[in-house]
Amino acid sequence: xxxxxxxxxxxxxxxxxxxxxxxxxxxxxxxxxxxxxxxxxxxxxxxxxxxxxxxxxxxxxxxxxxxxxxxxxxxxxxxxxxxxxxxxxxxxxxxxxxxxxxxxxxxxxxxxxxxxxxxxxxxxxxxxxxxxxxxxxxxxxxxxxxxxxxxxxxxxxxxxxxxxxxxxxxxxxxxxxxxxxxxxxxxxxxxxxxxxxxxxxxxxxxxxxxxxxxxxxxxxxxxxxxxxxxxxxxxxxxxxxxxxxxxxxxxxxxxxxxxxxxxxxxxxxxxxxxxxxxxxx
Ligand code: NAP
Numbered sequence: 001x002x003x004x005x006x007x008x009x010x011x012x013x014x015x016x017x018x019x020x021x022x023x024x025x026x027x028x029x030x031x032x033x034x035x036x037x038x039x040x041x042x043x044x045x046x047x048x049x050x051x052x053x054x055x056x057x058x059x060x061x062x063x064x065x066x067x068x069x070x071x072x073x074x075x076x077x078x079x080x081x082x083x084x085x086x087x088x089x090x091x092x093x094x095x096x097x098x099x100x101x102x103x104x105x106x107x108x109x110x111x112x113x114x115x116x117x118x119x120x121x122x123x124x125x126x127x128x129x130x131x132x133x134x135x136x137x138x139x140x141x142x143x144x145x146x147x148x149x150x151x152x153x154x155x156x157x158x159x160x161x162x163x164x165x166x167x168x169x170x171x172x173x174x175x176x177x178x179x180x181x182x183x184x185x186x187x188x189x190x191x192x193x194x195x196x197x198x199x200x201x202x203x204x205x206x207x208x209x210x211x212x213x214x215x216x217x218x219x220x221x222x223x224x225x226x227x228x229x230x231x232x233x234x235x236x237x238x239x240x241x242x243x244x245x246x247x248x249x250x251x252x253x254x255x256x257x258x259x260x261x262x263x264x265x266x267x268x269x270x271x272x273x274x275x276x277x278x279x280x281x
Contacts, residue, residue, distance in 0.1 A: 002031045003053060004260060007038040007046065008060035015224075015278065016058050019253035022277045023270050029261070043067065047094060056088040056260040058253075064127075071096040080164055081131050086256040097259055100128070101135035103252025104222075110251070110271065111243050113188065113218055116140040121182045123174055124192030125153040128222055132192060133157050137167035144169040145182045149193075179209035186213065191221040196229035207234040215239060224249050227279075250274045 002024070006016035017033045024031040036057075038046045043063055047070040051057060059067055064083035068074060071084065071094045078084045078098035086097040108115060120141050122129055125148035136144055144161070146169060148154035154171035161169050172178050174193075183189060194200045207230070210219070219235035224245035232242045250271050258265050 002029060002055045002260065004031060004056055004058075005034040005036050005051075005054055006058040006060065007036045007043075007063060009037055009039045009062060011035045011037045011060070014060060015249065016060075016253065018277055018281065019250055019274050020058075020257060022274045023254065023257050023265070026270060026273050027261075027265075038063065040066065044070065047071075051087070051089055051094070052092060054089055056086065056256075058256060059085055059087065068096065070094065077101060081134060083127070083131070085252065086259060088259050097256070098131075099252040099255035099259070100248075101131045102255055103250075104132050104248045105135055105139060106251035106255070106267070107243065107247030108188075108218075108220070110247055110268075111218065111241070115188070117142045118187040119143045119145075119185050120188045120190065121145045121147065121179075121186045122190045122192055123147050123179070123195075125150070125157045125171075126192065129190075129192035130157050130160060132190060132222075133161050133169065134164060137161050137165040137169065141167075143185075145186075146171045147174040147178055147182065149174050176206050176209060180212045183209050183212040183217075186217060188218045188220060189213065191219075191223065191229075191231055194223065196221065196226075196231050197223045198225040203230055207231065210235055210238055210240065213238075213240060217241070218243060221245060222248060246275060246278060247271070250278075 006014050014035055021033050067084055074096040078096050081098045084096035086099050088095045118141050125146055146154045151173050158169045158171045196203045218241040220243040221229050221231050222245040223229050227244050235242045254267055
């Protein structure tokens with residue numbers, strides 16, 4: 001029997017139990033997987049005592065950075081990304097990993113997209129974009145452009161990527177003119193803003209920038225609820241390739257499960273199983 005959990009605040013919305021329980025059910029592994037509401041104030045106590053009966057746990061907001069000083073080991077990717085989303089509990093020690101970045105790259109690979117030498121435009125400059133931009137730079141992207149409402153946040157992400165990888169990236173404001181201009185030469189557009197997400201009123205006001213894209217371009221919306229955002233609908237109607245955020249969510253979970261179980265998993269098979277499960281929710 002393996003005991004796992006996801007911690008965060010809020011936590012009710014988390015799809016992690018569905019992802020991990022589907023995988024463990026498919027593998028025939030007896031398990032429990034709990035959603036645990038752990039507030040900022042409760043984190044230290046949870047890491048010192050509460051988590052010790054678990055084999056591992058996932059972390060979401062607001063704990064991804066805050067947990068780091070309390071861990072016994074932090075792997076290279078988590079050090080580089082400056083956040084931990086997976087902790088394995090081993091012989092009373094806490095080992096931290098970050099599977100978000102590789103989950104993102106896996107989702108692209110699964111779609112048949114190779115980032116090497118590609119021109120990429122990213123909308124947003126928050127937590128997920130700081131991870132994605134670093135991983136794209138490390139995967140050999142030719143040009144990365146970050147467009148964000150608040151220019152200073154885009155600059156911060158660009159400076160972090162330069163410092164950690166030596167890759168210079170372009171940053172600018174998220175205006176329709178800039179979106180249209182930068183999309184002209186781009187192979188991949190990533191939406192890393194919550195524009196179009198369920199429960200968020202705001203959306204892109206104008207989708208005409210999509211017309212600047214080459215017919216071979218891929219539009220990747222990191223949102224997974226709804227699975228088909230307005231952005232993806234417009235892109236599909238123009239004949240562009242599209243991808244939603246479910247793949248990233250599932251692959252980061254599969255990579256975490258490999259760490260918890262210490263074995264290689266059949267990603268193609270399990271991704272399909274989890275996808276089917278999430279579609280039927
Ligand atoms: P975050 O840290 O809060 O960053 C949000 C970003 O979106 C900021 O750059 C913000 O710009 C921008 N933004 C917010 N509202 C906007 C608006 N009305 N107009 C223009 N820009 C706006 O959030 P995050 O954690 O990076 O998450 C961003 C999105 O990625 C969410 O939709 C989330 O669901 C998705 N995500 C998906 C996965 C996955 O596994 N598929 C994982 C993580 C996140 P400012 O800097 O100007 O505030």
